[in-house]
Amino acid sequence: MRQILTVANKEFHDGLRNRWLISITLIFALLSIGLTYFGSAASGAVGVASLSTTVASLASLAVFIIPLIALLLSYDSFVGEQESGTLLLLLTYPLSKSQLLLGKFIGQGSIIALATLLGFGASAVLLYFQTGDIDIISSFSLFIFSAILLGLSFTAISYLISLSVSEKSKAAGFALITWFLFALAFDLALLALLVGVEDGISQQGLTQLMMLNPADIFRLVNLAGLDSSDVNGALSVAINASLPQEQLIAALLAWVVLPLTLAIFIFKRKKL
């Protein structure tokens, strides 16, 4: 356990030193405060928008930006150390591969988690002071919690990439493709399936397919509370057949644990 913490501590400090924590926090804070105040501008009014609309618009932005940040933060975690030779050196130390991986995960995960909490938390606090509505805290808690899980999930996914390739530049390419697939292409494909194929897919089937994408699970968690009239596309169909929140959170959690386990497995078999 001490070994894990030593690695985690180093990774966390790297995140501080490289200004990752501060920049992610700022991005999140600016986005959420901006959306909170001007989100309703489209409907003609500037001011604090309704709670559900705010969370919905935050979620639809976060679903693009959080995976991207997580992938950027961690894609070179292993392949970078492999290129500089420190990976081999670390493995001659009394440090197992799973300890190294978990240590990195805890360190970089903390950066993402802390930035999400501070960045989005800022607008929650702001909204609360403006309206005094206690509901804000509960809906933002769920939003922040699921956003953290989304970030952790993509951190684990980027470890998979980092461990499977042998060059940093390749890892960057794969990270970009991964982001594109999960954040954009997956939904388009679902929509195509829904519209293009007659009787191709049931509501139930669609929701199940969505479990294959952590970004979509995150969307479902945060949009489930909304009227389906506010939401377009494949999502509105899925929301009608929505699963209970607990199940969605469990699925998101599985998207953290499974890639992480797989990453450990790949690491153990990796040729050095």
Place this chain on the structure above:
Amino acid sequence: MNTPLVSLVEAGKSYGSLDALQSMTMSLNEGEVLGLFGHNGAGKTTMMKLILGVISPSRGKVEVMGMAPDSKEAWHCRSKVGYLPENVSFYEQLTGLEVLTYFAKLKGFTRNGAKKQVTDLLEQVGITHAMKRQVKTYSKGMRQRLGLAQAFIGQPKLLLLDEPTVGLDPMATRDFYKTVDQLKSNGSSIILCSHVLPGVEQHIDRAMIMSTGQLLAMGTLKELRQQAALPVAIKPSGLNGSVANDSKLNGFLTGNCPHTLMVPEQEKLTVLRQLLSHDGLDDLHVETANLEQVYQHFLTLHETTRQEQGVQG
């Protein structure tokens, strides 16, 4: 009581169809310094990785401190092993102090223990003045010193150093060998892996010469010289050609350097006596074959055998 610290019994490693290391049998005793010589791709690094337990042997047996280094039981032994990889570049954005502290902690030092250890090591390799600077500002020699300090963490019982003197200036090289001698007298065993370098000879107990994954020769320098049967070069001066007229001596003269006698080891003394009996002799220079020549000899021998085998096959 004389169990070797490291022993390899017919150990080998293959990657697919490529034999990175063929059947290798060797042992290293406590307090012994072994020089491991060979060209790139000779299997030196593979052998080190096997001893470190980073990879498992494809065949044969590897034991370090009585255990297989890739097994779970050997886990606690790892803090007693130091390794300097070839071409390692440490975390550029950290300072030298931070890098060493990180590694010391991973070797099991507590915060305070690590601090003490790290300060001493930085002092020992002579980069105390730069310890608060980021590694990216370090010169090649300073990086190498940092790597060495890293390998010395925790007074290791076994040290594996891959090209330890690359990038070091003569002063630092001297300091490095001093540390090696000191560690050796404390009972540490050391494997120095290198291209053949002048100056390494006096610090190693035994040498091992490798090529294409095979062991070509192993032994003390004296044994290797005998095996190689390389002649001793004797350069007399002041004789003005009387050597060429001496029937006992002129047989040893070679065409390309007319004033040097190439004499087989066992006839060295006879020839020297003969030379001393010449009146004109005012100086005498005797040079036994150095490590580099021995190395070249075994390598050429190996090449020739391989070519012959190739022709027959």
